Each structure stands twice: as structure tokens, then as C-alpha cells.
Amino acid sequence: MxxxxxxxxxxxxxxxxxxxxxxxxxxxxxxxxxxxxxxxxxxxxxxxxxxxxxxxxxxxxxxxxxxxxxxxxxxxxxTLDQDEVTKVSLIGVGNLGTAFLNYNFMKNNNTKIEMGFDASTEKVGKEIGGVPVHHIDELEAKLEDTTVAILTVPSSEAQNIAERLVKAGILGILNFTPARITVPDHVRVHHIDLAVELQSLVYFLKHYPLDEEETE
CATH class of the missing domain: 1.10.10.10 (Winged helix-like DNA-binding domain superfamily/Winged helix DNA-binding domain)
Known part of the structure; x- marks a missing residue:
């Protein structure tokens, strides 16, 4: 904005x-x-x-x-800078990452996943949803024009990859791993833990019926 x-x-x-x-x-x-x-x-x-x-x-x-x-x-x-395309990189082309590549976001807004990164030889060098997948070792070399990244790697790798992303110039990370990564103050991280959101939904269904809940 x-x-x-x-x-x-x-x-x-x-x-x-x-x-x-x-x-x-x-x-x-x-x-x-x-x-x-x-x-x-x-x-x-x-x-x-x-x-x-x-x-x-x-x-x-x-x-x-x-x-x-x-x-x-x-x-x-x-206001939302919709006339400018924001290039996004996706780190971790597992099941969730693959779904993101196939869906991408350009059809709905101004963000577009330009490239993916993974260590799997079955995925590196191929295109998924029209998006090229590079080896994770090429991360720093390929991220020259990207400031936003989606993190869908195993939790054990999240902090290490986040630090590499920061050094490569990434300013915003959408973190889909359960890990709560630590980054410098100039980098914004949005955590999206699907398991936690699901648990929260179930809890609210049981304890906060919609007819009693006030709209925020």
C-alpha cells in the first residue's frame, strides 16, 4: 500500500x-x-x-x-498498488507448495509466484503450474528482483531458510510452517498455521455459537 x-x-x-x-x-x-x-x-x-x-x-x-x-x-x-505486479517466490514445493504453484494468485490480485525452490531432484528443473522450480542451493542467486516469499518447508528448516531469505533481500514472508521464525525488525512475517486455525475453528464452534458471538 x-x-x-x-x-x-x-x-x-x-x-x-x-x-x-x-x-x-x-x-x-x-x-x-x-x-x-x-x-x-x-x-x-x-x-x-x-x-x-x-x-x-x-x-x-x-x-x-x-x-x-x-x-x-x-x-x-x-491504494493496493494493483497496477504493479508483486513478484513472489515459493520455498518448499511439497503438497501445499505444489497447490500454491498450480493455483497461483495473478487471477485474483497483483501478486504472482514467479519461481519455486526445492531440494527434490524430481521437481528441480521442471515447471509446476507454469512456474519454474529451482534447486534450493540457487536461492540467493535467483532472488534478485523478489521481495516477498511464501515459506512451505519442513518446520526444522524454517529458521535457516528464513535467515537466507533475509540475507537475499526478502522483506516479507508468508510462513505456512508451524515454526515461529525470528527475523530482523525490517522484515514482516505473517504466520499462517493451518492446524492451529482448524483447532481454533472447532473450539469456537463448541464454545461460541454464532447467534451469541458479537461481530468484531
């Missing part, structure tokens, strides 16, 4: 890509305007939160009219 949006709450920043995806879908459907209520029902965020999120960016809509879809789309494209 642009530097001018740095002061907005992090919770708001995390919701912006969600808003963008829905607005983009509306634009593709030919819809001209949308209300905060419609947005709320689609993205599962309450209307008051949406209005508060949008208020950080000035007057994006009009009372009684709602929001102009084309205007919102242009705004979010600029």
Missing part, C-alpha cells in the same frame, strides 16, 4: 483486499453502485465497520446513494 495509508489501523488494512475483491466482482458484473449493507452481507463485515474503514480515506460514498463501484474500484486499485 502507499505510504499515505500507513496510519490506518492494521485491522482495517487487512480488510482492504477483501473489499477490493468484492468490488472488482461487482464491476465485472456491470453493477454501478453498492450500499454498505450489500457490502456487509457479501464480505461478512458489519456495516458500521465498513463505514468506519472507508472513513479513513475520506468521502468514498454518499448518504442515501451508497458507493460508486467504478470509483471504489479505481480507489482500491491505487
Amino acid at each position: 502507499n505510504n499515505e495509508q500507513n496510519k490506518i489501523p492494521q485491522a482495517t488494512a487487512k480488510r482492504l483486499p477483501l473489499y477490493y475483491r468484492f468490488i472488482n466482482n461487482l464491476h465485472l458484473q456491470g453493477k454501478l453502485r453498492v450500499s454498505s449493507k450489500e457490502l456487509s452481507e457479501a464480505v461478512k463485515v458489519d456495516s458500521a465497520t465498513i463505514r468506519r474503514d472507508f472513513s479513513y480515506f475520506g468521502a468514498l460514498g454518499k448518504k442515501g446513494y451508497g458507493y460508486n463501484v467504478e470509483y471504489l474500484l479505481k480507489f482500491f486499485r491505487k
Whole structure:
């Protein structure tokens, strides 16, 4: 995102890509305007939160009219730097990594996995989902134009690989390993532990019925 949006709450920043995806879908459907209520029902965020999120960016809509879809789309494209492609590297082409390569992200946003890395001779030198897979030993040499990496390696290798990524100039890591890696302050890490998220889901299902839970 642009530097001018740095002061907005992090919770708001995390919701912006969600808003963008829905607005983009509306634009593709030919819809001209949308209300905060419609947005709320689609993205599962309450209307008051949406209005508060949008208020950080000035007057994006009009009372009684709602929001102009084309205007919102242009705004979010600029805010989220959608006109610039962010090159991403994937480290660890196992089952999860392979799924990411086959899916990739370019169809939905401006991020694209450009290359993968692994140690397996069965995968190195091949393309998966149109993405070339290089040997892990080539990591530093190949990451010249990449600042973001997805980490899907075994937990025992996570810290070592993370340190190599930092030395190679990576500034953002999406960590899908259970390991909580340590990096310098200038590097941002988002941890996504699928097992923990699943356990959390089951816990909330048992102890926090939806009809009793307040929307955050």
C-alpha cells in the first residue's frame, strides 16, 4: 500500500483486499453502485465497520446513494498498488507448495509466484503450474528482483531458510510452517498455521455459537 495509508489501523488494512475483491466482482458484473449493507452481507463485515474503514480515506460514498463501484474500484486499485505486479517466490514445493504453484494468485490480485525452490531432484528443473522450480542451493542467486516469499518447508528448516531469505533481500514472508521464525525488525512475517486455525475453528464452534458471538 502507499505510504499515505500507513496510519490506518492494521485491522482495517487487512480488510482492504477483501473489499477490493468484492468490488472488482461487482464491476465485472456491470453493477454501478453498492450500499454498505450489500457490502456487509457479501464480505461478512458489519456495516458500521465498513463505514468506519472507508472513513479513513475520506468521502468514498454518499448518504442515501451508497458507493460508486467504478470509483471504489479505481480507489482500491491505487491504494493496493494493483497496477504493479508483486513478484513472489515459493520455498518448499511439497503438497501445499505444489497447490500454491498450480493455483497461483495473478487471477485474483497483483501478486504472482514467479519461481519455486526445492531440494527434490524430481521437481528441480521442471515447471509446476507454469512456474519454474529451482534447486534450493540457487536461492540467493535467483532472488534478485523478489521481495516477498511464501515459506512451505519442513518446520526444522524454517529458521535457516528464513535467515537466507533475509540475507537475499526478502522483506516479507508468508510462513505456512508451524515454526515461529525470528527475523530482523525490517522484515514482516505473517504466520499462517493451518492446524492451529482448524483447532481454533472447532473450539469456537463448541464454545461460541454464532447467534451469541458479537461481530468484531
